[in-house]
Amino acid sequence: MVEVIANREGLGCVNANRLALAASELFANICSHGYKDRMGFIDVGFEIYPSELRIQFRDFGEPVICKSQLKGRELDDVRPGGLGLHLIHAAMDEVHHESLDDGNLWTLVWQLNPKGE
Amino acid sequence: MLDIQMDRSDDGRVYIRLEGLVDFHSSPALRQKLHPLLTPDNQEIHMDLSGVTFMDSSGIATLVEGLQWSRAQSAKFTLSGLTEPVRDVFAMSKLDTVFDIVDALQK
Numbered sequence: 001m002v003e004v005i006a007n008r009e010g011l012g013c014v015n016a017n018r019l020a021l022a023a024s025e026l027f028a029n030i031c032s033h034g035y036k037d038r039m040g041f042i043d044v045g046f047e048i049y050p051s052e053l054r055i056q057f058r059d060f061g062e063p064v065i066c067k068s069q070l071k072g073r074e075l076d077d078v079r080p081g082g083l084g085l086h087l088i089h090a091a092m093d094e095v096h097h098e099s100l101d102d103g104n105l106w107t108l109v110w111q112l113n114p115k116g117e
Numbered sequence: 118m119l120d121i122q123m124d125r126s127d128d129g130r131v132y133i134r135l136e137g138l139v140d141f142h143s144s145p146a147l148r149q150k151l152h153p154l155l156t157p158d159n160q161e162i163h164m165d166l167s168g169v170t171f172m173d174s175s176g177i178a179t180l181v182e183g184l185q186w187s188r189a190q191s192a193k194f195t196l197s198g199l200t201e202p203v204r205d206v207f208a209m210s211k212l213d214t215v216f217d218i219v220d221a222l223q224k
Binding site for chain 2: 025028090
């Protein structure tokens, strides 16, 4: 779905991959950390504006309340794990998170104009 | 879907060709195949990624295990044939200068 929208908006191959990567990493992160690999619902919404794309993920898992949980690890230490959040932040222009009483709301923002798309 | 083809020569060189998506779902299968190869018996592992259309952090993490093995064993762990999107993921991870990345495998 993300790739379809990326292609429709004329993003190139690398940028479409970045968008798909960020969405995929966030999805995996919610499954692992929000739901701890249990069954659960994730509502995904897309908003397309002339200047930006927004992808929202609403989960009903454990609310993230500690800011340090929202950061990727430092990359100086080459080891497996912890890359997902770093890649989300690296791929997207903005990443917003809101802790709710019953879960989390995540918003990924991709600016269209500065990249010339 | 991820297709994993392996070829091991008698002199301890292993060639692995991946085709498809290396993601959250398929990385455990890759790890399962790669892990038994990370022994002192093998001196070189070459991963041909020319058929990889998507790679996420779990795929990168699996390859980092190969990198760590190569450092611990003074062995070679080489990646080749990275497509533009996959190379971009390595660059965003700041691992493009850490791995031994070549254009094509030298058999």
